[in-house]
Amino acid sequence: MSDVTTLVAAKKMLDFAIDGVAMQAEDGQTVIQAARANGVHIPHFCWHPELSVPGNCRICMVEIVQETGDPWFDIACNMPVTTGMRVLTNSEMIKALRKDTMQFITLNHPVDCGICNKSGECMLQDYHYELNGAASLSRDPKTHATKFFPLSDRIMLDNERCIMCTLCVRFTNEVSGSKALGAVNRGDHALIRPAEDADFNLDVYSDNVIDLCPVGALLSTELLSHARVWYLQATQSVCPGCERGCSIEVWHRKHEWKLNALDPQLNTRIDRVTPHENPEVNGLWVCNKARDLAHLFERPRAEQAMQLGVAVELAEATSAAAQLIGAARNPRAIVSSWGSNEELAAFHAAFGDSMPGFVKADHVPLPGETIEDHLLIKPDKNPNRKAALALYPALSERVHEALPASTDLVLVWGEGFDSARVPAGAKVIRLSSYVHADNAGADVFIPISVQTERSGHYTNFAGVVTAFHACFPVKPGIAHAEPVFAALSAGIAAEWRA
Missing domain, CATH: 3.10.20.740 (Ubiquitin-like (UB roll))
Structure with a gap:
């Protein structure tokens, strides 16, 4: 059997x-x-x-x-x-x-749905209309409790809304392991409070309790009164914060609710990030790094193609890059570990063995960041290194072995590589998404899209392939890397035919 x-x-x-x-x-x-x-x-x-x-x-x-x-x-x-x-x-x-x-x-619940962040996805609100739908029978004054009590730097508690389900307490005891929350007192005086011998700030999964809370008792201090849920839509994506590649939902403003009189950038920002259930990868949870992806993706963007630091049109920059590649006799490529499977395949199809490539780490752990833990967090802080390494070897700390003195051109794709490590005299082509001093120093710079502006797939450390989808349009002057590689390849072919 x-x-x-x-x-x-x-x-x-x-x-x-x-x-x-x-x-x-x-x-x-x-x-x-x-x-x-x-x-x-x-x-x-x-x-x-x-x-x-x-x-x-x-x-x-x-x-x-x-x-x-x-x-x-x-x-x-x-x-x-x-x-x-x-x-x-x-x-x-x-x-x-x-x-x-x-x-x-609902005896002591404040029924402040009009100003509550949970309104629109509140279980208490839904069940009231489904199962009760009547005004309270009580005529006694409601019992008041602490408003906006800080559980941590990230989470605020409104005890008047709390129904003592204890989901948050059980999560810290049974999932994250921080044991940072508990209940004090009894009956209608019971309160959720931080444990005396633990620090909820140190729980890297703390924001999951906001999702777990069936009412509006647990609030993100950053997203407090940020946007109503009915203004937003969720796009399925992948957290690029480490090699696990947790499935997430990126929430952003619906087109039909776009803001016209206020800053138009508010229409294309990440309003919040929540987990997307995926039993193969992250189950029902994500760490706080995923919640903070807005800080990562919404850094100052590079939006202008350049040639030797001078602004040029995107087509002109692509043509100049193709000419440099076509003229090179010993080119090298530094390959991004944040590129999607589709972009990596396009890069390999464009250059094959004609341009030896080496995979770099676009991101490394930040000071104080959790490197690895028992639940989800993995040590490699790049989402698609496994797929990149299936095509190219890793870039060694001894960079001169990958980029010998005879190298006459280096194509740098993505972040995390210092142009000072390029051999003297070699031409440099950079493809990146964010403002950096090295962009203007490159012979050709091409601004490319970020994950929230394109669709594709990542392969995580265990070989699980997960899709992500575009949330926002690409601004004029910014290109997707995949067609850029195809264009550079066509340019090389034309150069060789000449």
């Missing part, structure tokens, strides 16, 4: 029913897990598929029908499926119980 057959045989399947529909569940699954696996949504606040089960919100209550005797009720998140179980998720009694539960949960 094969390993796969043994695994399948080991998974005992149980027959049961939800709302009269026959289904199957794995032995050991809870009702909420089995329902989710079969496409049935059961409301929940405190439950999460990757965290332990506290069972404290009670909104996932379901009814169990018995052949004899009265039905009984229990929370779906902590009740295992048994053979023949008949579950009702939307009976009249369950509707009444959930309505009462929502009355209790």
